[in-house]
Amino acid sequence: MLGLLESRTVSSEILRYANQGMVKTDFVQRVAKLLLTSSKCEAVDVWLRDYDRYLRCSAGRHNGISLSLQALDGGREFLSRQARMVHREHSSELLVPVLAGRQRLGYLHLRSSRKDHFPQAVQTFYQEIADTLASALMNVQLRSDLQERIKELTCLYGISRITAEPDTRLDHMLQRVANILPAGWLYPDIAGAMILLDGHIYATPNHHPHGKYAQRANILVRGRQRGLVEITYGEARPELDEGPFLKEERRLLETVAEEMAAVINRREAEIEKLRLEDQLRRAERLATLGQLAAGLAHEINEPLSSAVGFAQLAGKCPGLPEQAGRDIHKVLYASLQAREIVRRLLTFTRQTPPGQMxxxxxxxxxxxxxxxxxxxxxxxxxxxxxxxx
Structure with missing residues (x-):
C-alpha cells in the first residue's frame, strides 16, 4: 500500500522535474515514467490539456513510452469511455482529474491487471499526486512560455542589431542572421537554419537541406518571392503544432522572413537612390559642360568667320600662284568644316522643347x-x- 512518505517522495520528484526548466513534452514523459515505476501498474497515461488539444503520454511496462496528440473533442470522448468501462486486458483502472481550481488541466489514467488495485486510500494518494502535478504544470507552462518569449525576443533583437549595421555587406549580414536563428527554436542543439536569396544560400553547418522536419517562410520583396527562410531538425522530436515545431515558432519564422524582405528592399532602395544621384550629378556636369561649350563655340565662331572671309577674299586676288590658290582653298575648307562643327555643337547644347517631325x-x-x-x-x-x- 502506498503511504504518506511515498506520496511526498513522488510529489517532490514531480516538483523537482518542474524546476529543471525542461520542455513540457520531456516533463510529461518523466512524470509518466515515475508514476509507472511507483504505482506498480502495467500502464500509465498522462493526459495534459495543451490549448485546443490533449498531449497524451503513454508508459507501459512492455511498450515503453510514447507521445501523441489528440484533438480536444476526441480526447474528451476517449476519456469519457475510460470512465465508464474497463479495458479487457486490465482488471483495475483509475482515472484521476488534474485540476487547478476549476480549470481542468488533464487526467491521470492508470491500469493494472490485479483486481482491487486502487482502493480508496490509493485513490486519495493519486488525487494528491494529481494536485501536485497541477501546480507543477502551471509552473512548467509559465516557465516554458517565458523561456520561449525570451528566446524569440533575443533572436529578433540579434537580427535587428545585425541589420542596423550600415557597412555590413548583404551576404555577410544574411549569413550572420542564419547563424543566430537556431537559438530561437525549441530544440536549438539539433536545429539548422538556411536563408535562400536569389539562388544564393546562407546556411549553418548542421542545416539539412532535404530533411524531413522543416519549417519554411517565403521572403517576398515588393510582392515577388525572392527566397525563403528555413529551419530544420536533424532528429525526430515529439509532434507539436506543426510537426515538431510550435505555432509560436511559425510566427517567429514569418517575422524573420518579413524583416529580411524589409532589409533587402531598403538596401536595394539605397542602391537605386545612389544610382539616381550619380546620374543626376552626371547630368549636371553635362549641363555645365554644355554651357561652357556654348560660350566657347561663340568665342571660336567669330575668328572662324573672319578666317573664312579673308580666305575667300584672298582666293579672288588676280595673278595668284596656283600653289597659293590650292593652299587658300584648303584653309577655306578647313575653316568651313570647323564652323560647321561649332554650329552642330551649338545645336546640341541648345535647349529646345520636344516635338515630333x-x-x-x-x-x-x-x-x-x-x-x-x-x-x-x-x-x-x-x-x-x-x-x-
Missing part, C-alpha cells in the same frame, strides 16, 4: 560620325558606315 536617319548618323572621324584616324581606326538607301 520627320527626319533623315542616314543624315543624322552621318553627321554624328563626323565627330569621331578625326579621332579614329589618329588612333589608326578605320570607321566604316553602311546605311540603308
Amino acid at each position: 520627320h527626319v533623315d536617319l542616314n543624315k543624322i548618323v552621318a553627321e554624328g560620325l563626323q565627330f569621331f572621324e578625326s579621332r579614329c584616324a589618329k588612333e589608326g581606326i578605320e570607321l566604316s558606315c553602311r546605311l540603308s538607301p
Whole structure:
C-alpha cells in the first residue's frame, strides 16, 4: 500500500522535474515514467490539456513510452469511455482529474491487471499526486512560455542589431542572421537554419537541406518571392503544432522572413537612390559642360568667320600662284568644316522643347560620325558606315 512518505517522495520528484526548466513534452514523459515505476501498474497515461488539444503520454511496462496528440473533442470522448468501462486486458483502472481550481488541466489514467488495485486510500494518494502535478504544470507552462518569449525576443533583437549595421555587406549580414536563428527554436542543439536569396544560400553547418522536419517562410520583396527562410531538425522530436515545431515558432519564422524582405528592399532602395544621384550629378556636369561649350563655340565662331572671309577674299586676288590658290582653298575648307562643327555643337547644347517631325536617319548618323572621324584616324581606326538607301 502506498503511504504518506511515498506520496511526498513522488510529489517532490514531480516538483523537482518542474524546476529543471525542461520542455513540457520531456516533463510529461518523466512524470509518466515515475508514476509507472511507483504505482506498480502495467500502464500509465498522462493526459495534459495543451490549448485546443490533449498531449497524451503513454508508459507501459512492455511498450515503453510514447507521445501523441489528440484533438480536444476526441480526447474528451476517449476519456469519457475510460470512465465508464474497463479495458479487457486490465482488471483495475483509475482515472484521476488534474485540476487547478476549476480549470481542468488533464487526467491521470492508470491500469493494472490485479483486481482491487486502487482502493480508496490509493485513490486519495493519486488525487494528491494529481494536485501536485497541477501546480507543477502551471509552473512548467509559465516557465516554458517565458523561456520561449525570451528566446524569440533575443533572436529578433540579434537580427535587428545585425541589420542596423550600415557597412555590413548583404551576404555577410544574411549569413550572420542564419547563424543566430537556431537559438530561437525549441530544440536549438539539433536545429539548422538556411536563408535562400536569389539562388544564393546562407546556411549553418548542421542545416539539412532535404530533411524531413522543416519549417519554411517565403521572403517576398515588393510582392515577388525572392527566397525563403528555413529551419530544420536533424532528429525526430515529439509532434507539436506543426510537426515538431510550435505555432509560436511559425510566427517567429514569418517575422524573420518579413524583416529580411524589409532589409533587402531598403538596401536595394539605397542602391537605386545612389544610382539616381550619380546620374543626376552626371547630368549636371553635362549641363555645365554644355554651357561652357556654348560660350566657347561663340568665342571660336567669330575668328572662324573672319578666317573664312579673308580666305575667300584672298582666293579672288588676280595673278595668284596656283600653289597659293590650292593652299587658300584648303584653309577655306578647313575653316568651313570647323564652323560647321561649332554650329552642330551649338545645336546640341541648345535647349529646345520636344516635338515630333520627320527626319533623315542616314543624315543624322552621318553627321554624328563626323565627330569621331578625326579621332579614329589618329588612333589608326578605320570607321566604316553602311546605311540603308
